[in-house]
Amino acid sequence: MKKKIVSLLLAASMVATLGACGSGSSSKDSSSSSAASSDSTAKADDPVQTLIKNTTGTVDLTLWCSETKEYQTVMKEIVDNFKKEYSDVDFNITIGSESEANTKDDLLKDVEAGADVFAFADDQTNELVKAGALQEVSTTYTYDPKETDTDGSLEAATIDGKVYAYPMTASNGYFLYYDKSVIPDEDAGSLDKILADCEKAGKTFGMEVSNAWYLYSFFKGAGLEANLNDDGKTTDCNWNATDTDPTGAQVAEAITAAAKSKAFKNLGNDDQMAAIKDGKMAACVNGTWSSQTVSDAWGKNLGAAKLPTFTVNGKQVQMGSFSGYKLIGVNAYSKQTGWAMLLAEYITNAENQMKIFKATGEGPANKEDQQSSDVTSSPAIAALNSQAEFASLQRVGANFWTPGNSLGQSLVEGKYSDAQKLLDEAVEGITAEVK
Amino acid sequence: MEEDKISLRQYFVKFGTAVKNGNIFTKLSLIIMGMGHWANGQYIKGCIVTGVEALFIWAICLIGGTYWPKLGTLGTVQRKEQFDPLTMQKTVNNFDNSLLILLFSIVGIVIAFFFALYYIYNIKKIYEVQQRKEAGLHVNTFKEDCREMINGKFYVTLLGLPTLGVIIINVIPIVFMTCIGFTNYDIDHQPPTYLFTWVGLKNFHTLFTSSVSDSFGYVFIRILIWTLIWAIVATFTTFIGGIFLAKFINDKRTKLPAMWRTFFVITIAIPQFVTLLLVGKMFGNNGIVNGICSQIGLTGFLEDLGIISKGLGYIPFLSKPGWAHVMIILINIWVGVPYQMLSATGLLMNIPTDQLEAAKIDGASERQIFWKITMPYIMFVMGPSLVTSIIANINNFNVIYLLTTDYTTTNMRFANSHGNEVDLLITWLFRLTNNYSNFKMASVIGIITFVICVALTLLSFSKFLQGDREEEFQ
Numbered sequence: 001m002k003k004k005i006v007s008l009l010l011a012a013s014m015v016a017t018l019g020a021c022g023s024g025s026s027s028k029d030s031s032s033s034s035a036a037s038s039d040s041t042a043k044a045d046d047p048v049q050t051l052i053k054n055t056t057g058t059v060d061l062t063l064w065c066s067e068t069k070e071y072q073t074v075m076k077e078i079v080d081n082f083k084k085e086y087s088d089v090d091f092n093i094t095i096g097s098e099s100e101a102n103t104k105d106d107l108l109k110d111v112e113a114g115a116d117v118f119a120f121a122d123d124q125t126n127e128l129v130k131a132g133a134l135q136e137v138s139t140t141y142t143y144d145p146k147e148t149d150t151d152g153s154l155e156a157a158t159i160d161g162k163v164y165a166y167p168m169t170a171s172n173g174y175f176l177y178y179d180k181s182v183i184p185d186e187d188a189g190s191l192d193k194i195l196a197d198c199e200k201a202g203k204t205f206g207m208e209v210s211n212a213w214y215l216y217s218f219f220k221g222a223g224l225e226a227n228l229n230d231d232g233k234t235t236d237c238n239w240n241a242t243d244t245d246p247t248g249a250q251v252a253e254a255i256t257a258a259a260k261s262k263a264f265k266n267l268g269n270d271d272q273m274a275a276i277k278d279g280k281m282a283a284c285v286n287g288t289w290s291s292q293t294v295s296d297a298w299g300k301n302l303g304a305a306k307l308p309t310f311t312v313n314g315k316q317v318q319m320g321s322f323s324g325y326k327l328i329g330v331n332a333y334s335k336q337t338g339w340a341m342l343l344a345e346y347i348t349n350a351e352n353q354m355k356i357f358k359a360t361g362e363g364p365a366n367k368e369d370q371q372s373s374d375v376t377s378s379p380a381i382a383a384l385n386s387q388a389e390f391a392s393l394q395r396v397g398a399n400f401w402t403p404g405n406s407l408g409q410s411l412v413e414g415k416y417s418d419a420q421k422l423l424d425e426a427v428e429g430i431t432a433e434v435k
Numbered sequence: 436m437e438e439d440k441i442s443l444r445q446y447f448v449k450f451g452t453a454v455k456n457g458n459i460f461t462k463l464s465l466i467i468m469g470m471g472h473w474a475n476g477q478y479i480k481g482c483i484v485t486g487v488e489a490l491f492i493w494a495i496c497l498i499g500g501t502y503w504p505k506l507g508t509l510g511t512v513q514r515k516e517q518f519d520p521l522t523m524q525k526t527v528n529n530f531d532n533s534l535l536i537l538l539f540s541i542v543g544i545v546i547a548f549f550f551a552l553y554y555i556y557n558i559k560k561i562y563e564v565q566q567r568k569e570a571g572l573h574v575n576t577f578k579e580d581c582r583e584m585i586n587g588k589f590y591v592t593l594l595g596l597p598t599l600g601v602i603i604i605n606v607i608p609i610v611f612m613t614c615i616g617f618t619n620y621d622i623d624h625q626p627p628t629y630l631f632t633w634v635g636l637k638n639f640h641t642l643f644t645s646s647v648s649d650s651f652g653y654v655f656i657r658i659l660i661w662t663l664i665w666a667i668v669a670t671f672t673t674f675i676g677g678i679f680l681a682k683f684i685n686d687k688r689t690k691l692p693a694m695w696r697t698f699f700v701i702t703i704a705i706p707q708f709v710t711l712l713l714v715g716k717m718f719g720n721n722g723i724v725n726g727i728c729s730q731i732g733l734t735g736f737l738e739d740l741g742i743i744s745k746g747l748g749y750i751p752f753l754s755k756p757g758w759a760h761v762m763i764i765l766i767n768i769w770v771g772v773p774y775q776m777l778s779a780t781g782l783l784m785n786i787p788t789d790q791l792e793a794a795k796i797d798g799a800s801e802r803q804i805f806w807k808i809t810m811p812y813i814m815f816v817m818g819p820s821l822v823t824s825i826i827a828n829i830n831n832f833n834v835i836y837l838l839t840t841d842y843t844t845t846n847m848r849f850a851n852s853h854g855n856e857v858d859l860l861i862t863w864l865f866r867l868t869n870n871y872s873n874f875k876m877a878s879v880i881g882i883i884t885f886v887i888c889v890a891l892t893l894l895s896f897s898k899f900l901q902g903d904r905e906e907e908f909q
Contacts, residue, residue, distance in 0.1 A: 051523045105869060112627060132514065132628025139520035210843045233623065262748075268841065271721045332516065333627070338523030398622065398871060399851070406850035409843040415744060422847075429851035432649065434622065 048141055051338045058090045059339050063347075064107075064118035067097035074359035075347070082346045093343070100326050104128055107331070116334040117344050121172055122156035122325040123394045125164060126232055134164040135330040135337060142345045149348075153365035156325040156393055159232070165327035166348040169356060170370075171288040171363035172324025173391055174214065175383040176308060179203075180301040182282035188303060191258055191310040191319075194283050198263035203282035206265045206272040209255065209412045212404025213322060213394075214285060220320030220392060222251045222312055226404075226430065228395040235397040237430045239407075240423035246312045249419040254312040256414040266412045287324070291361050291380045304383035306390065323391035325365060403429030450555050453562035461561050468554070471561030475568055479577040484557060491550045498543035506540040509533040509618065510630045534626040537618075541610050545602065609885070616878035625872060638879045650848040651876065654863075657849075659883075661760070662859045665835075666828040670821060672768050677775020678813060682805070684776070685783050696780065699773040707770060711837040714766055718752040719841060725749045754842055756856035763857065767834050778820075779813065786812055822895040826888050829859070836862045860884045 065075045075095055083091050096115060098106060103120035104127055111133045120128065128134045137145070137157075145154060145166055153167035178188050182201045187193035198205050208214050216226060219239050223246075226237040240248045258264055267275065273290060275281035276297045285307065286294070295302045307319035328348050334340045346352065353364035354372070363381040364370060375381055407426035416422045454462065460474035468488040469481030505511070510531025517526045568574055575583070584592050616638055618624075624631035645652035680699070684692045702710070717723050728734045728750055737743045743750060752762045786809060794804050835857060844855035853871055854863045864880045867873040 047521050047523050050521070054522070054524075108625065108872065127622070130623065131625045136518070138518060141523075265748075267721065271719075275721070337518065337525045341523065402853045403847060403850045405843050406845055406847060410845040413744065413747070413845060415845075425847040426850075429847055432851060 047139075047338075048342070051342075052086065052088050055089050055339075058092050059336055061091065061093045061117065061334075061336055061340060061343060062096055062115040063093060063343065064096045064098035064103060064115040066100055066119065068360070070360045071356075072097065074356055078347055078352050078355065079343075082343055085346065086342070089339075091339075107133055111331065112333045114331055114333070116331050116336060116340040117328060117347070118331065119168060119326055119328055120165075122165075122327055123322075123396075125157060125327065126159060126228065126395065127398070128329065129159045129164050130232060133329075133332055135332045135334065135341065137163040137166065137330075137341075140345060141342060143349050145348070148350060148367060149365045150367055150370070152323060152388075152393070153325045153327075156323075157327050165329040166344050167325055167365035168328050168348050168353065169326040169360075169362040170323075170365035171381060171384050172326055173321055173384055173387065174217075174285055174287045174307075174324075175321070175380070175387045176283065176305050177286055177290070177294045177380075178283040178303045178305070179298045180303045181298075183303070185303060185305075188283075188305045189308050190316065191308040194308055195258065195261040195263045198282050199261065201282060204263050204265045204275060204280055205261075206267045206275060206281050206284035206286075208268050208272075208285075208408075209259065209266045210405055210409040211268070212401050212408060215255075215404055215408040215411075217285070217307060217319045217321045218255050218310065219248070219251055221307075221310070221317050221390065222246050222254075224248055224251065226396055226400060228397055233397050233434045234432070235400045235430050237400070237427050239430075240420065240427040242420070246315070246317070248423045250313045252411055252419040252423055254310060254317075255411045256419075258310055259412045259414060266408075288362050288380045288384070291378075302379065304379040306383060306387040318390055321387055321391045322394040323388065324394065326362070398434055399432050400430050446555075449559055453559050457558070457562045458565055461558065461565050464558055464561050468557055471558075471565065475561070475564045475574055477564070477574070477577065477580075480580065487553070491546070494546060495543065498539050498546075502536050502539040503543060505531060505536045507633075509632045510536050513630055514628050530627070531630060532627045533618075533620070533624075533631045537614055538611055541607060541614065545607055545610070549602075612878050613882055613885075615874055616882050618875055620874040620878075621876075622872040634875075638875050641876065642879050642883075650852045653848050654852040654854040655880070655883075657856070658854055658858050658860055658863055661856070662829055663887075665760075665764070665831075665859060666825045668764055669767050669771070669828045669831065669834075670824045672764060673771035673775050674817070674821060674824070676768055676772040677777075678779045678810075680772060680776040681779035681783055682809075685780065696776075699776055702770075703773050703777075708833055708837055710770060711766070711833060714769075715753060715838045715840065718762060718766075720749045720751065720754055722752075724752065753838055756844075759839060759842065759857045763835065763838055766838060767831075770834065778817070782813055782816055783809070819896065822892060826891060829884065829888060830861045831859065832861050832865065835859050836865065 063075065063079065065071050072095065079093050079095060083093070098115070098118065100119050100121045103118050104124035107114040107118060107120075107128070108131050111131065114133070125134075145157075145163070149167045150170060153170050154163065157163050157165040157167055176188060178194065182203055183194055183197045187197055194205055219226065223244060224239050224241060226235055226239065228234075229236050238244070238248070239251070242248070246254075259266065265272075265275070265281070269286065269290065272281060272284045272286060273293045276284065276294060279297075284290075284294075291304075307321055309316040309318050311317075328344045330337065330340045330344050348365075350364075350366045350368055353366045354369050354374075356362065357364050357369065357375060361378065361380070363375060363378070363384060369375060403426050406429075407422065410416055410422055454465065457464075457471075458474075461471045464471035467485060469483075469485035472478070472481030472484060510533045512528065512531045514530035515528045519525070564574055617633055617635060618631045619634045619637075620626075620631040623629065641649070641651050642655050643652045683689060684695050689695070719725070725734070729748070734743070734748070734750055737750060738747065751758050753759050790808055791804060794808055799807070839855070839857050839862075842855055842857055844850055846856065849855050853866055853873075858866075860880055861884065864877045864884075867880070868877040
């Protein structure tokens with residue numbers, strides 16, 4: 001009997017680690033400070049003054065932004081200025097490192113313990129709202145994003161007609177980088193010519209087709225859709241359509257045909273950058289986050305342009321893309337909602353968006369900033385702007401990604417026997433109910 | 436088994452007699468637990484026991500009152516907030532948090548269970564003391580009781596803390612995570628904003644159904660089979676490899692054994708995940724190994740042979756099923772053998788020399804000695820630890836996860852359930868929770884893994900640890 005207990009406990013402790021996930025939660029009623037009865041003597045038209053007046057003691061805020069040195073430095077500067085702006089109040093603002101791509105995953109582990117203000121990529125907007133983690137931007141105090149920021153960036157922050165975040169940068173999409181010494185400007189508009197030039201020079205072209213984010217570009221370009229359904233969870237996708245021109249299968253075969261080229265490499269970001277540094281790669285589909293590496297490697301030969309066209313069924317089709325934005329959100333569970341909103345507004349105002357652009361090279365979402373000569377002279381931003389008309393907002397459900405990645409991998413390898421069947425299965429997975 | 440039943444019955448029978456035959460104070464202890472102690476002159480003990488009872492009642496009122504009534508539904512009031520744009524303050528309703536309701540209810544139940552045990556023990560104890568007193572025997576004072584705890588009953592004191600630890604860090608989380616498997620806790624039902632509730636066996640049903648888009652069943656069976664193959668192969672390859680390595684190093688003819696041993700131990704000194712990440716990169720599609728292979732023409736040669744598909748341009752060491760399975764096991768041998776070598780070295784040095792010498796005198800060959808004496812001895816000593824390593828390998832997250840970060844499956848059915856061919860149950864579970872917040876399915880997979888591990892342990896321990904094994908070996 002005793003032996004059995006021991007062995008049971010042994011086995012239990014093996015699996016006990018499983019229990020470690022997500023059980024920790026702080027006290028129940030940590031709901032934000034109950035509404036301090038509004039001071040009737042305070043001027044009702046100036047909520048910020050009211051807030052300053054009602055604030056006693058130190059205001060603790062946590063801000064999550066990208067871990068890169070550029071971001072950390074510029075955010076530190078912005079936060080210091082914010083403290084000066086509201087010098088009547090004693091702030092204790094902590095800046096944490098959190099890649100925008102992972103904000104959702106880490107925040108939702110324990111939303112009550114998460115940052116008050118955080119940066120995130122706009123593809124997470126839907127799921128963050130679904131989890132109730134985002135404070136709605138129902139009122140603004142220092143500026144109005146609806147007037148100053150571009151429509152696209154606002155749309156990225158909007159779910160069901162309600163704005164949930166403040167646009168910060170508008171350059172999180174992808175476009176084409178190329179080495180002018182290998183690919184002349186006039187060839188950069190066509191994938192076939194790019195691949196031919198690369199083959200001739202013994203170089204390669206990189207694009208991560210086995211990532212559904214990039215794979216989308218081919219199908220979107222050919223007029224096929226992948227969109228979020230009204231339920232906000234499932235994806236509507238017609239990549240397997242047979243009644244469109246071109247059909248889904250024709251697009252699939254076109255991708256496989258392009259990938260057959262010796263020069264075509266299905267590589268992730270890190271591998272692309274390594275290949276560019278080694279001088280093996282002469283063009284890639286990538287984003288502003290790589291602009292530094294690429295310009296270091298190619299110098300004045302650096303070219304950036306909208307995505308090229310590719311050949312489907314003998315016709316040239318312009319590739320589409322996902323546009324991408326970085327947004328600043330306020331945690332709905334913040335204990336300092338008011339101050340968190342003011343900080344988020346401050347980070348994303350016109351002046352600070354410009355600061356962020358200068359520090360990181362990421363294009364602003366503010367309309368005026370976008371017109372400034374600094375921004376328009378950046379080749380990467382210019383390329384993104386010319387891609388903009390073919391770009392669409394990233395609104396897909398959770399089940400888009402894994403089946404999409406898998407489809408991309410299959411298409412690159414080209415070992416399928418029936419493109420239609422492959423697409424049917426992928427679309428069934430993409431459109432499946434979220435369980 | 437029969438014995439267990441009898442002792443369980445006696446447990447309650449004894450309690451019954453204590454209540455029936457106890458005097459008025461013993462009976463009163465049913466309500467105020469210290470009463471009997473006071474009557475028997477054990478005042479301090481009486482106060483402590485009553486204090487525990489008061490603490491229990493307070494805790495149960497708190498937990499039972501707040502959380503138990505909601506356990507059936509796991510909460511009904513969803514969070515609602517109201518933001519006042521003028522004061523910039525927020526009001527939140529008094530909402531239910533399903534996660535906390537479940538957690539505290541379980542804590543409450545565990546507390547109640549252990550209190551019940553203590554309650555019964557207390558009555559029996561009081562009855563015992565009452566009998567002693569009636570018989571005119573000595574009744575322990577508080578001081579004597581305390582002394583007994585560090586002398587005669589020291590094992591109770593010693594085991595108290597670990598037992599408490601096991602309950603808090605093992606029992607409660609396991610019960611809690613098991614319960615999640617019977618709820619709909621997933622991306623759409625995430626507390627504190629949303630509520631989740633009981634759904635019965637629905638998730639288990641999902642795990643065993645299979646269609647193209649709803650492929651949990653398909654993926655589960657395949658991942659389970661690979662998990663078991665992996666656990667067994669990984670354990671035995673490192674085990675055998677470790678013994679042979681130790682044997683070679685310990686051989687009289689080997690020069691500088693200490694140096695060789697040190698070389699292998701150094702591989703242990705580097706953190707495993709660093710090694711794995713580096714090796715994973717080295718064998719990646721564009722890693723250094725592939726660079727060398729394509730330069731010396733191996734890649735082209737394999738393409739010509741048709742072993743890898745034409746135009747791939749690299750050897751898919753860690754990116755295709757089959758290739759990846761074999762590579763993972765090979766890399767694991769490299770990472771795991773030094774550990775096994777160390778423990779085998781210790782064993783080999785401790786083999787009773789009289790047996791070895793006797794065998795030599797009888798004219799046994801080296802091979803005979805190894806298979807007839809050394810191996811049985813090692814198996815006898817290491818058998819139980821083999822079982823634990825199999826279980827550790829079932830849950831060997833690091834090796835699989837770190838080596839296959841870039842793996843993309845081309846099998847739609849795997850993709851539709853967010854799994855892939857080289858996943859273990861545990862890495863699949865991790866992806867479901869971490870990337871897809873699918874806690875309910877992860878919990879179901881966890882339960883199944885748990886059952887498998889328990890079954891394995893019970894089976895093999897009862898085989899390995901039978902009392903007469905030692906004589907058998909001798």
